[in-house]
Amino acid sequence: xxxxxxxxxxxxxxxGLRIDRRAFDEYRPIKIETGVIExxxxxxxxxxxxxxxxxxxxxxVGEPFPDSPDEGVLxxxxxxxxxxxxxxxxxxxxxxxxxLARVVDRAIRESKAINFKKLCIEEGKKVWMxxxxxxxxxxxxxxxxxxxxxxxxxxxNAKFPKLEIVEEGDEKxxxxxxxxxxxxxxIEQRPITITxxxxxGKILLDPNIAExxxxxxxxxxxxTDNMIASIQKSSPGGFTIEEINRIAEISLKKAAEIxxxxx
Amino acid sequence: MEQKLIVDGKRLDGRAxxxxxxxxxxxxxxxxxxxxxxxxxxxxxxxxxxxxxxEVHPKHMEEAETAILRxxxxxxxxxxxxxxxxxxxxxxxxxxxxxxxxxxxVLFLENFxxxxxxxxxxxxxxxxxxxxxxxxxxxxxxxxxxxxxxDLIASCSVGIVEGHIVLDVAGxxxxxGDVDLPIAYYPKRDLITxxxxxxxxxxxxxxxLLELAKKGAMKIYEIQxxxxxxxxxxx
Amino acid sequence: xxxxxxxxxIGGLNMAERELVIPGDLLGEGIAxxxxxxxxxxxxxxxxxxxxxxxKLIFVIPLNGIYSPKTGDGVIGKIEDVAFSHWIVNINSxxxxxxxxxxxxxxxxxxxKTDLTKYFNYDDIIFAKISNVTKTKSVQxxxxxxxxxxxxxxxxxxxxxxxxxxxxxxGGSMVEMIKKYTGCQIVVGQNGIVWIKGEKEDLAIxxxxxxxxxxxxxxxxxxxxxxxxxxxxxxxxxxxNS
Numbered sequence: 062x063x064x065x066x067x068x069x070x071x072x073x074x075x076x077g078l079r080i081d082r083r084a085f086d087e088y089r090p091i092k093i094e095t096g097v098i099e100x101x102x103x104x105x106x107x108x109x110x111x112x113x114x115x116x117x118x119x120x121x122v123g124e125p126f127p128d129s130p131d132e133g134v135l136x137x138x139x140x141x142x143x144x145x146x147x148x149x150x151x152x153x154x155x156x157x158x159x160x161l162a163r164v165v166d167r168a169i170r171e172s173k174a175i176n177f178k179k180l181c182i183e184e185g186k187k188v189w190m191x192x193x194x195x196x197x198x199x200x201x202x203x204x205x206x207x208x209x210x211x212x213x214x215x216x217x218n219a220k221f222p223k224l225e226i227v228e229e230g231d232e233k234x235x236x237x238x239x240x241x242x243x244x245x246x247x248i249e250q251r252p253i254t255i256t257x258x259x260x261x262g263k264i265l266l267d268p269n270i271a272e273x274x275x276x277x278x279x280x281x282x283x284x285t286d287n288m289i290a291s292i293q294k295s296s297p298g299g300f301t302i303e304e305i306n307r308i309a310e311i312s313l314k315k316a317a318e319i320x321x322x323x324x
Numbered sequence: 325m326e327q328k329l330i331v332d333g334k335r336l337d338g339r340a341x342x343x344x345x346x347x348x349x350x351x352x353x354x355x356x357x358x359x360x361x362x363x364x365x366x367x368x369x370x371x372x373x374x375x376x377x378x379e380v381h382p383k384h385m386e387e388a389e390t391a392i393l394r395x396x397x398x399x400x401x402x403x404x405x406x407x408x409x410x411x412x413x414x415x416x417x418x419x420x421x422x423x424x425x426x427x428x429x430v431l432f433l434e435n436f437x438x439x440x441x442x443x444x445x446x447x448x449x450x451x452x453x454x455x456x457x458x459x460x461x462x463x464x465x466x467x468x469x470x471x472x473x474x475d476l477i478a479s480c481s482v483g484i485v486e487g488h489i490v491l492d493v494a495g496x497x498x499x500x501g502d503v504d505l506p507i508a509y510y511p512k513r514d515l516i517t518x519x520x521x522x523x524x525x526x527x528x529x530x531x532x533l534l535e536l537a538k539k540g541a542m543k544i545y546e547i548q549x550x551x552x553x554x555x556x557x558x559x
Numbered sequence: 560x561x562x563x564x565x566x567x568x569i570g571g572l573n574m575a576e577r578e579l580v581i582p583g584d585l586l587g588e589g590i591a592x593x594x595x596x597x598x599x600x601x602x603x604x605x606x607x608x609x610x611x612x613x614x615k616l617i618f619v620i621p622l623n624g625i626y627s628p629k630t631g632d633g634v635i636g637k638i639e640d641v642a643f644s645h646w647i648v649n650i651n652s653x654x655x656x657x658x659x660x661x662x663x664x665x666x667x668x669x670x671x672k673t674d675l676t677k678y679f680n681y682d683d684i685i686f687a688k689i690s691n692v693t694k695t696k697s698v699q700x701x702x703x704x705x706x707x708x709x710x711x712x713x714x715x716x717x718x719x720x721x722x723x724x725x726x727x728x729x730g731g732s733m734v735e736m737i738k739k740y741t742g743c744q745i746v747v748g749q750n751g752i753v754w755i756k757g758e759k760e761d762l763a764i765x766x767x768x769x770x771x772x773x774x775x776x777x778x779x780x781x782x783x784x785x786x787x788x789x790x791x792x793x794x795x796x797x798x799x800n801s
Contacts, residue, residue: 156421159414171522278425280519289530292505292521295421297428299515302534309527359623377625377653388695391653430582432596432605436627437695439653467582470624470721472605474596475583512583512603549581552607556579556622556775 067275074260079272081110085265086311093210093322095218102242103219107211110269111201116193116211118219118246122182122235123190133180134190137166139197139208146200158197164254164293165195165209168283172252172290174213179247182224187235189221191246202270205281205295209254214323219246251323252290253316256281257308264304266315280305282312286320289313329497330486336496337366344480344492344540349460349551351468359469361551363461366494367451372461374469377439391436395424397458399447408450419455426459426479426508426518432472441471452498453481459508459518464548468555477517478545479508482537484523489532491540505533509541577609579775580619586610592618608721609775622775626652626720626750628689628698633706635715635748638683641675648687651717651750654696658687662701684710684754686746710746713756716764718771720751725774726767733780737766740787762790 070080083089089110098104103118125132139162141149154162169175180189193215195208223241227234258268258276268276278298283291289309294300300308329336339345345366354360357373364370380386397419401410423445433441443465445458459479466473483493484503493504503523510517516534525533580586584604591597594606595617604610608621628634628650636656640647646663648656660668664678679685686708690701701707718726726747727734738745743757755763766783773779 154414154417156417159417160421163414163418167522171524173524278517285524288524288526289521290524292519293422294516294519295425297425297517299429299510299513299517300519301514302516302531302538305516305519305534306527306531309530313527358625379653379655436653439696467607468623470606470608470621470719472594472596473582474598474603474605476581512598552581553579 065271065274070272070275071261074263074265074275077263079265081269085263086315088267088315088319089269091210091319091322093214093324095214095324100239101215101219102222102239103215103217103246105211105214105218107207107214109201109203109207109210109267111199112203112207113199114195114197114204114207114211116195116208116215118215119192119194120219120222120237121190121192122187122224122237125181125185125188129177130185131181131188132177133175133188135166135170135175135177135193136190137162137169137193137195137212139165139195141197141200145197149200160293160295161204161208162195164205164281164283164291164295165193165212167291167293168209168252168254169193169212169216172250172283172285172288174216174248174250174252176247176249182235183233187233191216191219200270202273203256203267205293206254206256206267209252209283210319213248213251213253216246216248217251217323220244221246250285251320252283252285253319254281254283254291255312255315255319257311258296259298259300259304264308264311266311280308282309284312284316286317287313328486329500330488330490335485335490337494339492341488342491342536342539344543345494347544347547349464349547351464351552351555357465357469359465359467359471361461361464361468363457363464365453365457365460365492367449368454368457368494369448370445370454370457370461371448372443372445372458372465374441374443374465374471376441376469377436377471378442380438380440385440386438389434389437391431391433391439391441393424393428393431393433393441393443395420395427395462396442396444397423397447397455398444399450399454403447403450419458422518422520423455423459423462427462427466427477429510429513429515429517430473430475430477431466432474435472441466452494453492453506455518456480456506456508460544460548464551467552475510475512476545476548477508477510478541478548479506479518480537480540480544481506482533482540484525484529484533489529489536491536503529503533505537507534507537507541509538509545511542511545577611577620579608580604580610581607584610586617586619587612589615589617592616594619594621620724621721623719624721626650628652628654628656628692628696629749630689630692632689632749633686633704634689634700634750635684635686635710635746635752635754636700636750638679638681638685641679641681644670644675646675646679648685648700650698650700651720651748651752652698654698656687656689656698656700658685658700658702662690662699662703679709684715686710686748686754710754710756713744713754714760714764716753716755716767718751718753718767720749722771722774723747723749723751725779726753726770728780733770733783736780736784737763737787740790741766762787765790
């Protein structure tokens with residue numbers, strides 16, 4: 062595979078240009094489709110330019126963690142499918158997919174998007190467990206924003222399956238009827254993750270895969286209406302404090318636009 | 325009633341809000357490794373060891389024009405109150421990655437094409453800010469190994485605890501605080517090379533947090549430099 | 560007697576004039592030499608070591624580090640593999656050395672009839688010169704130098720490559736002194752491998768290791784001389800044979 066020379070991207074950035082002719086603060090076209098997987102409790106497919114991801118929400122009844130006996134559990138995972146990029150390999154999760162899942166998870170958790178207390182079935186014993194699984198179908202850069210958007214869209218799309226509790230003497234039996242969907246999940250915030258890349262000292266949003274090969278660092282911020290809930294710097298490189306403050310400002314503004322795309 | 329973490333501007337361990345825990349740093353603590361370091365901040369203890377630049381195995385990982393930096397962050401099973409399950413966790417893999425990316429900007433990796441620098445950091449005891457301790461130890465170890473670099477990288481954490489902005493989150497502040505923000509800092513270029521955050525802050529708070537973190541990192545930077553110098557000044 | 564690359568020899572200078580520096584330390588303005596880098600017209604240290612200035616040239620002598628091959632260096636290596644028309648040599652570096660047949664042997668060799676192990680076999684130790692290093696670190700060796708040869712017997716020790724110049728000393732003074740007091744043959748490779756052969760190998764090794772340990776201190780030559788004299792009980796060895 063021959064790819065675009067990072068130097069070309071750097072030179073363009075110096076002139077205020079990008080290879081796909083976008084403005085520095087412009088996202089690629091975003092397409093959100095929800096309810097794409099019938100068998101999941103909630104799902105969303107997100108296209109961010111050429112990047113395509115699907116997030117599915119599955120739910121189970123499980124035990125709470127000992128330190129939060131009255132709260133539900135969230136588990137986020139990401140898979141880089143082998144056909145999504147020539148450099149991806151089958152096998153156990155690697156650094157990149159683990160980081161991606163953890164960054165997505167953090168924005169949801171730290172923004173308190175889910176009211177975990179409302180996922181409690183019986184304190185200390187049974188709670189709802191929410192699994193967000195994200196499949197990367199096509200990698201054209203900025204997986205973090207695409208995956209985060211798919212995750213929150215899938216959560217907003219999700220409905221509890223019907224829970225039947227049968228008491229047999231002292232024991233309670235929990236069975237889930239996945240065919241029947243009931244109430245929506247208690248989603249109270251809509252965090253949006255915005256990724257900014259630094260190329261030749263310039264800050265630009267939503268880097269595509271060619272641009273990611275030329276970055277001097279990327280910063281992703283998960284933001285709510287007026288707060289920053291999570292930050293992750295990824296890729297080698299660094300930012301000045303002024304740059305980070307500027308990115309925070311841009312992220313809050315840009316997220317408001319993207320949030321409008323959520324149903 | 326829960327115990328307050330901050331009373332009269334003092335923290336549970338008696339520190340002021342902008343004070344680091346006691347720090348001990350030493351260079352060249354291992355015999356076999358090409359470079360090594362010990363870094364302790366409060367109860368958090370990290371040991372870093374470096375091999376390389378050396379031949380790359382497996383061969384296909386080799387890069388024709390640069391050395392590769394391979395980082396491994398690991399927490400000892402005995403490092404935490406409840407035994408830590410051995411082997412790499414998702415958390416440790418993520419930390420290994422961000423740590424590598426925090427250190428790479430200062431290294432002249434292009435001086436050693438087709439080779440590997442292997443860096444392993446073991447957390448012997450964990451009491452918050454372990455990734456910062458790991459980076460601080462790693463940075464000293466890289467310099468100790470004689471690996472060409474532009475500067476040392478210094479790392480520390482800041483957070484918000486009961487509404488107060490604090491430096492070097494530790495103990496209960498880690499589990500009960502509202503915000504945890506570790507950074508790594510590259511002083512010569514005035515760059516933040518590691519940045520993560522858990523918690524909710526306004527952009528004004530973010531500004532204050534970063535300024536305090538930078539101050540803390542500069543103090544650690546001096547301690548790292550001293551550690552390297554004293555290896556050769558003692559006699 | 561084998562003495563390598565006099566351009567590398569920096570031993571014997573007054574250590575007090577040298578400053579211990581750390582990567583990132585500002586060294587001033589001038590020409591950036593080894594162990595330094597330049598940014599915005601200023602020179603900074605890139606390695607932990609001792610900074611020095613010679614006219615405009617500013618450089619840092621590292622205190623640690625692996626061996627990075629340089630054209631012209633004499634190195635001690637071990638034959639790792641014997642190929643059809645060349646040998647692969649471990650030179651204590653991330654990169655192996657290649658010794659082609661025509662750089663090793665002067666007589667005509669019929670490759671269809673000759674087993675190359677008759678010249679150099681697996682695990683043989685050689686002293687060779689680096690004739691070329693490419694940008695991507697392909698290292699070519701040659702035996703076409705009067706100092707190059709196979710080393711039989713003796714003992715090998717590894718020292719930090721950065722400390723080789725101290726072991727050699729100014730104009731070879733340090734290694735000559737050890738030879739004189741111990742009567743050993745000593746060959747020092749720029750790659751941090753030292754070959755020692757003679758009755759008092761142990762004493763010679765001890766002296767070399769002592770240099771390595773105290774290389775950054777002042778008055779090193781006197782310290783080593785004192786150590787050797789004490790061991791010898793005042794007897795100045797006279798059977799230096801190389």
